[in-house]
Amino acid sequence: MVAFVGVFAALHVVLYFMSFGLWRNWAIYIEPIEGVVLGPWGGFLTAFIGSVVARAVKPIDVWMFGIVAEPLGVLAAGFLAKGRWKPVLTVYAIMLASYFAHPFGTWLPIWTILDILLALALIYPAARLSKNLFGQNIKLLSTPQSSYPSWQR
Numbered sequence: 001m002v003a004f005v006g007v008f009a010a011l012h013v014v015l016y017f018m019s020f021g022l023w024r025n026w027a028i029y030i031e032p033i034e035g036v037v038l039g040p041w042g043g044f045l046t047a048f049i050g051s052v053v054a055r056a057v058k059p060i061d062v063w064m065f066g067i068v069a070e071p072l073g074v075l076a077a078g079f080l081a082k083g084r085w086k087p088v089l090t091v092y093a094i095m096l097a098s099y100f101a102h103p104f105g106t107w108l109p110i111w112t113i114l115d116i117l118l119a120l121a122l123i124y125p126a127a128r129l130s131k132n133l134f135g136q137n138i139k140l141l142s143t144p145q146s147s148y149p150s151w152q153r
Contacts, residue, residue, distance in 0.1 A: 012050025035077025083131025
């Protein structure tokens with residue numbers, strides 16, 4: 001597990017330096033993979049280490065997007081992959097409460113966070129779907145042995 005954390009953290013750092021011209025970088029695309037492969041806590045640690053190292057090498061003024069948001073995204077993906085929806089719902093509730101407690105949360109129109117509200121509504125279905133995908137016996141997903149010719153078994 002330690003080797004996977006190191007490899008994914010290094011990959012996170014490298015992808016951080018590959019910006020596609022907007023305000024984000026390519027590291028955001030590996031976040032769900034980190035959460036699914038390494039689990040919620042291993043993925044969180046990976047994204048945190050990768051984000052801190054990347055921002056230490058190339059600091060930016062909006063450090064929060066990497067050091068706070070990226071590990072939380074990996075944590076949420078890891079929990080959803082395990083079928084655990086309550087911790088993800090708690091994170092979303094805290095973040096939405098913080099958003100609406102801030103003055104901008106009351107000034108901005110609701111359509112600015114419609115994607116967040118949709119994601120909030122899809123937390124439970126996503127957890128149920130991933131629990132069914134990853135919770136089944138892997139042998140049930142393979143082709144039965146009897147369909148192969150005897151010389152290929």
